[in-house]
Amino acid sequence: xxxWLEREIVGNGRLPLLFFLLGFLVSFLFIRLSVRLIRAExxxxxxxxxxxxxxxxxxxxxxxxxxxxxxxxxxxxxDGTQTxxxxxxxxxxxxxALVLDEFALIFYLQDVYWAEQGRASVDxxxxxxxxxxxxxxxxxxxxLFDVAGFRDDSGTWIRVAISVAALVNLLLAAIVLAKGKIxxxxxxxxxxxxxxxxxxxxxxxxxxxxxxRYTRKPKRxxxxxxxxxxxxxxxxxxxxxxQDLIAGTPDxxxxxxxxxxxxxxxxxxxxxxxxxxxxxxxxxxxxxxxxDAT
Numbered sequence: 001x002x003x004w005l006e007r008e009i010v011g012n013g014r015l016p017l018l019f020f021l022l023g024f025l026v027s028f029l030f031i032r033l034s035v036r037l038i039r040a041e042x043x044x045x046x047x048x049x050x051x052x053x054x055x056x057x058x059x060x061x062x063x064x065x066x067x068x069x070x071x072x073x074x075x076x077x078x079d080g081t082q083t084x085x086x087x088x089x090x091x092x093x094x095x096x097a098l099v100l101d102e103f104a105l106i107f108y109l110q111d112v113y114w115a116e117q118g119r120a121s122v123d124x125x126x127x128x129x130x131x132x133x134x135x136x137x138x139x140x141x142x143x144l145f146d147v148a149g150f151r152d153d154s155g156t157w158i159r160v161a162i163s164v165a166a167l168v169n170l171l172l173a174a175i176v177l178a179k180g181k182i183x184x185x186x187x188x189x190x191x192x193x194x195x196x197x198x199x200x201x202x203x204x205x206x207x208x209x210x211x212x213r214y215t216r217k218p219k220r221x222x223x224x225x226x227x228x229x230x231x232x233x234x235x236x237x238x239x240x241x242x243q244d245l246i247a248g249t250p251d252x253x254x255x256x257x258x259x260x261x262x263x264x265x266x267x268x269x270x271x272x273x274x275x276x277x278x279x280x281x282x283x284x285x286x287x288x289x290x291x292d293a294t
Contacts, residue, residue, distance in 0.1 A: 014136055016085035021132045023093030028125055031058055031101050032246060035113070059105060062098025065091055100124045119243045130186060139190035175199045180207030204228060 009018050037045040049056045069091035076084055103124040104112050112118050134140075169192065176185040176198035188195030203209035205224040214221040 008138065009136075010082065012138070013082065015082045016089035017132065017136050019086040020089040020093040020096075021129070021136060023090035024097045024128065024132070025093075027094040027097035028101055031098060039114070057102055057105060057111075058098045059102035062095040062100075062102075065095030066099065067095075069095060096128065097125070100128055119240075122243045122246050127186065134187075134190045169195065172196065172199045175209070178203075178207060178212075179209040180204035202227060204232075 009015055034045070038047055069088050073080075073085065073088045073092065076088070099106075101121055102113065104115075104118045104120040107120055113121075169189070172195040173185050173189055176188060176195055179198065179201075180203060181198045184194055184198035188198055202220070202224045203214065205214070205221060205228050210221065210224060214224060
């Protein structure tokens with residue numbers, strides 16, 4: 001392990017990234033433990049920060065920590081050591097965890113920490129950890145094209161080939177995301193074959209791709225709906241259980257009922273796209289026109 005750390009992490013200048021991830025994870029676990037204890041009204045644990053009766057959310061402390069540590073990282077960028085970078089990156093990771101733990105509050109502009117919408121914060125943390133983990137392990141976009149000094153070759157045709165490969169990579173990623181496969185698209189940015197598989201397979205039925213391509217192909221839409229219900233149900237149950245385990249209310253039965261409720265909302269055929277023919281409203285068929293009653 002020590003040799004691997006020296007060779008892969010320190011030797012490749014990724015020590016600050018490792019400490020960012022460690023600071024992020026420790027901070028996230030600590031703040032989740034803290035809010036659980038506060039919610040349980042444990043007497044020996046400090047409560048919320050409420051100067052003059054105003055509840056200061058921990059996202060505020062996260063923003064301040066990120067601003068200070070991020071500015072310090074920029075200040076020492078030219079002549080700082082990896083050790084200095086690692087220390088500052090740790091604080092940046094701590095701040096990032098405090099911010100993303102309340103991502104739902106920022107996104108919805110409401111205090112939905114313990115509500116259903118609060119699961120968005122857990123999703124944001126999962127994405128941040130996944131991306132950081134990939135980069136830490138040495139993955140990067142266009143990884144399959146980085147062979148034998150391919151990126152460092154100054155030849156014109158080599159550079160053209162790299163540019164075309166980058167465009168293909170981004171195009172496939174856009175297709176996969178349009179098909180509603182967020183995690184496949186995320187992983188595919190680092191492992192190219194995932195993008196190919198995601199782009200070739202059926203779209204999720206409620207995704208933009210299904211709305212554009214499947215509304216006039218009922219058989220394909222039916223296949224997409226059947227696949228969504230068959231394969232997404234256990235995945236959604238597992239996701240909700242993990243989210244609840246982290247965010248609160250860990251209950252297997254709740255995971256089952258919540259999964260069914262999410263499937264009822266998510267598993268449906270996409271609506272028809274905006275009509276290309278002129279309608280009275282000039283937008284979508286069926287909307288009231290200027291002279292219609294409201």
